[in-house]
Amino acid sequence: xxxxxxxxxxxxxxxxxxxxxxxxxxxxxxxxxxxxxxxxxxxxxxxxxxxxxxxxxxxxxxxxxxxxxxxxxxxxxxxxxxxxxxxxxxxxxxxxxxxxxxxxxxxxxxxxxxxxxxxxxxxxxxxxxxxxxxxxxxxxxxxxxxxxxxxxxxxxxxxxxxxxxxxxxxxxxxxxxxxxxxxxxxxxxxxxxxxxxxxxxxxxxxxxxxxxxxxxxxxxxxxxxxxxxxxxxxxxxxxxxxxxxxxxxxxxxxxxxxxxxxxxxx
Amino acid sequence: xxxxxxxxxxxxxxxxxxxxxxxxxxxxxxxxxxxxxxxxxxxxxxxxxxxxxxxxxxxxxxxxxxxxxxxxxxxxxxxxxxxxxxxxxxxxxxxxxxxxxxxxxxxxxxxxxxxxxxxxxxxxxxxxxxxxxxxxxxxxxxxxxxxxxxxxxxxxxxxxxxxxxxxxxxxxxxxxxxxxxxxxxxxxxxxxxxxxxxxxxxxxxxxxxxxxxxxxxxxxxxxxxxxxxxxxxxxxxxxxxxxxxxxxxxxxxxxxxxxxxxxxxxxxxxxxxxxxxxxxxxxxxxxxxxxxxxxxxxxxxxxxxxxxxxxxxxxxxxxxxxxxxxxxxxxxxxxxxxxxxxxxxxxxxxxxxxxxxxxxxxxxxxxxxxxxxxxxxxxxxxxxxxxxxxxxxxxxxxxxxxxxx
Numbered sequence: 001x002x003x004x005x006x007x008x009x010x011x012x013x014x015x016x017x018x019x020x021x022x023x024x025x026x027x028x029x030x031x032x033x034x035x036x037x038x039x040x041x042x043x044x045x046x047x048x049x050x051x052x053x054x055x056x057x058x059x060x061x062x063x064x065x066x067x068x069x070x071x072x073x074x075x076x077x078x079x080x081x082x083x084x085x086x087x088x089x090x091x092x093x094x095x096x097x098x099x100x101x102x103x104x105x106x107x108x109x110x111x112x113x114x115x116x117x118x119x120x121x122x123x124x125x126x127x128x129x130x131x132x133x134x135x136x137x138x139x140x141x142x143x144x145x146x147x148x149x150x151x152x153x154x155x156x157x158x159x160x161x162x163x164x165x166x167x168x169x170x171x172x173x174x175x176x177x178x179x180x181x182x183x184x185x186x187x188x189x190x191x192x193x194x195x196x197x198x199x200x201x202x203x204x205x206x207x208x209x210x211x212x213x214x215x216x217x218x219x220x221x222x223x224x225x226x227x228x229x230x231x232x233x234x235x236x237x238x239x240x241x242x243x244x245x246x247x248x249x250x251x252x253x254x255x256x257x258x259x260x261x262x263x264x265x266x
Numbered sequence: 267x268x269x270x271x272x273x274x275x276x277x278x279x280x281x282x283x284x285x286x287x288x289x290x291x292x293x294x295x296x297x298x299x300x301x302x303x304x305x306x307x308x309x310x311x312x313x314x315x316x317x318x319x320x321x322x323x324x325x326x327x328x329x330x331x332x333x334x335x336x337x338x339x340x341x342x343x344x345x346x347x348x349x350x351x352x353x354x355x356x357x358x359x360x361x362x363x364x365x366x367x368x369x370x371x372x373x374x375x376x377x378x379x380x381x382x383x384x385x386x387x388x389x390x391x392x393x394x395x396x397x398x399x400x401x402x403x404x405x406x407x408x409x410x411x412x413x414x415x416x417x418x419x420x421x422x423x424x425x426x427x428x429x430x431x432x433x434x435x436x437x438x439x440x441x442x443x444x445x446x447x448x449x450x451x452x453x454x455x456x457x458x459x460x461x462x463x464x465x466x467x468x469x470x471x472x473x474x475x476x477x478x479x480x481x482x483x484x485x486x487x488x489x490x491x492x493x494x495x496x497x498x499x500x501x502x503x504x505x506x507x508x509x510x511x512x513x514x515x516x517x518x519x520x521x522x523x524x525x526x527x528x529x530x531x532x533x534x535x536x537x538x539x540x541x542x543x544x545x546x547x548x549x550x551x552x553x554x555x556x557x558x559x560x561x562x563x564x565x566x567x568x569x570x571x572x573x574x575x576x577x578x579x580x581x582x583x584x585x586x587x588x589x590x591x592x593x594x595x596x597x598x599x600x601x602x603x604x605x606x607x608x609x610x611x612x613x614x615x616x617x618x619x620x621x622x623x624x625x626x627x628x629x630x631x632x633x634x635x636x637x638x639x640x641x642x643x644x645x646x647x648x649x650x651x652x653x654x655x656x657x658x659x660x661x662x663x664x665x666x667x668x669x670x671x
Contacts, residue, residue, distance in 0.1 A: 081554065097549035097552045097553070098546065098549055099542045099550065099613070100545055100546065100613075101541060101544065101614055102542060106538065106541075110538075110549070110550065110553040110555070111542075111553030111554040112553070113538055115534075115535050118534075120533050120534055121533055121535060123475075123476070124475050124478070124480075125479055127479075127481045128480065128481050146484070
């Protein structure tokens with residue numbers, strides 16, 4: 001990917017040894033993850049591997065039991081969604097979190113409405129900025145930004161959710177299964193949007209079950225398995241098969257003299 | 267996907283006004299269309315059937331009859347917008363009646379001026395709303411049950427507090443005037459002019475601010491049409507009222523409350539959050555909206571409007587008795603909001619729906635009365651219309667869910 005930031009630049013977000021347990025259930029054990037500006041880092045793993053928990057630790061919904069979160073090279077403590085937003089971390093959730101009854105502009109500014117000292121809404125300001133954001137992301141299929149979100153297609157809704165995350169000078173966007181409920185054309189639409197985000201210099205974490213999607217847009221792939229981060233692959237240097245194996249069976253360890261046949265014991 | 271697809275129109279406008287109407291219908295947003303059409307049909311029907319239906323005197327009657335219900339229904343709209351229900355409003359309004367009556371009893375030792383008594387009543391009712399709303403917002407008790415308990419509790423409080431007297435006559439001029447004062451002809455015109463000016467100013471300021479930010483104004487013709495029809499309606503109302511006793515004060519009260527509450531709902535961040543909570547409470551929460559606070563304030567508004575309505579109802583009878591807040595008040599207030607087009611499922615509706623819906627209910631009751639039909643017929647008719655409105659609402663919601671998927 002040709003971006004202003006070289007792939008070897010310092011990571012924007014770095015997680016070191018994150019652990020988290022819910023009672024007796026160890027959800028995350030010493031998980032490491034890093035994502036650089038201008039890079040799409042895919043986060044893959046089977047159901048229950050800890051992807052959502054990890055994301056919630058970054059988003060401030062959960063707090064990690066131990067481990068370090070470094071943002072821009074500095075250790076940060078994220079205690080709530082507001083802290084995450086202040087750092088420029090935005091999460092686009094699987095179930096979208098849009099209000100169907102509100103229009104695109106209203107959803108883009110939900111909870112952060114532009115207002116004057118009388119708490120009056122500044123509609124024209126919000127409308128102009130929304131149009132500008134949509135244009136910069138080349139979201140071109142939405143006929144009117146004043147139409148209720150209920151009238152949009154799944155892909156368009158996802159685009160609105162992503163655009164909302166981007167509008168707030170965010171630096172890291174986390175997308176949780178953005179294409180899970182979409183058809184082929186709409187998936188394409190969203191993946192193109194994800195690529196554009198990275199091209200604009202944002203760091204993107206993409207969670208997905210769909211390896212096809214991941215191989216289409218990701219630069220690197222982190223594999224979570226049973227609450228541990230077991231491998232990081234460069235997309236160019238790996239195959240879907242290798243990643244699938246890591247997700248389902250773990251990473252084979254090579255013991256000298258014995259062919260790596262039983263990855264489960266690794 | 268072609269790369270040279272047209273960009274989002276920066277002005278965000280659809281090709282045509284009809285395109286936008288179509289969008290709204292697809293999104294399950296019919297606005298005030300159905301209820302206005304219904305009103306016209308009802309008006310035409312009764313003007314042919316009942317001789318004195320269209321008389322100025324009867325017009326005044328309808329206005330004063332509907333005032334209490336309308337004020338309560340304004341609050342109902344807010345509660346319905348967040349997808350909740352408030353069944354206690356009728357007896358909360360009764361509480362307001364008892365408070366104004368008790369606080370203005372001459373030589374009772376705790377007599378206060380009428381206006382203070384009214385403010386006390388409305389304040390107390392909004393506190394009741396906050397109390398009930400807290401159970402819903404902070405503990406998560408279903409509003410249906412909380413307010414059903416309130417329904418019984420406040421009924422009990424009313425009976426307990428006037429069980430000795432049975433009925434209290436309200437002698438305070440100020441209190442009674444809320445329902446029974448009529449403006450002089452000239453004052454009526456001045457008020458109409460002021461109301462029209464306020465409305466026009468708010469519309470124009472919106473237009474100017476859009477212009478200044480380079481955002482296109484949608485449907486300028488529609489805006490002009492709305493302005494003209496509001497002014498025309500004001501003129502017609504004053505002409506008719508002045509042929510009878512003059513413009514009733516309660517009409518001004520209804521219009522003023524409508525303007526203030528519409529401003530709150532449509533032009534403020536709080537109003538936006540109300541719609542958001544009703545549309546998708548979880549999305550609202552994740553967006554950083556304090557959902558619990560929105561809920562409590564909405565129940566406070568509901569309580570306050572019930573209080574104001576209760577004052578008007580008590581003033582109309584010049585008294586409160588053991589039946590204060592009883593009868594069809596609760597059903598009528600909720601029905602008014604729903605018939606007007608406010609969704610029971612939350613997130614869809616406007617304050618003015620309550621006014622139109624209450625007008626439908628009052629017109630039908632009044633029209634059937636002038637035809638000398640019994641209360642039974644009125645109940646059956648109103649119930650039928652309510653059923654129709656709720657069915658329409660449900661179908662629209664289903665359409666909304668399907669739209670765009």
